[in-house]
Amino acid sequence: MGKKEKSGGFTLxxxxxxxxxxxxxxxxxxxxxxxxxxxMVESRKAMTALNLAQMVLEETSSVEYGELDGLAMTETAAFEEFPEYRYQLAVEDYPEGGGKKLVKRLKVTVYDGDTMKELVSLETDRGDWQ
Incomplete structure (x- = not known):
């Protein structure tokens, strides 16, 4: 009897x-x-929220200065085309106006519609320069 030949393969x-x-x-x-x-999903949500906030602020540019206070919202509203996002628009007299109410600060905040977590907030100032 000779030597056993090793079989090919791997051991356990x-x-x-x-x-x-x-x-x-x-x-x-x-x-x-x-x-x-x-x-990636979170950054996509943030970019969409940023674009929606910018859209809201751009829509206010066509509103006359005297009518801006009427845009203020006490509760959030959903976007028609993006119901998974909600937003709120605040309109305040500019805090450093020196007693003159010639400048208003508009602040739009966009929230996740499910969790109501704030995603983005943008502000702009509008003046009544006549």
């Missing part, structure tokens, strides 16, 4: 060790992919 220990190494490398990568997807 080698297979288990390779599986362990792959698992240790893949699990953190999956976490990175998961986080990057979440960040």
């Amino acid at each position: 220990v080698e297979v288990l060790l390779a599986t362990l190494i792959i698992a240790v490398a893949v699990v953190p990568l999956m976490d990175v992919f998961s986080r990057s997807t979440r960040w």
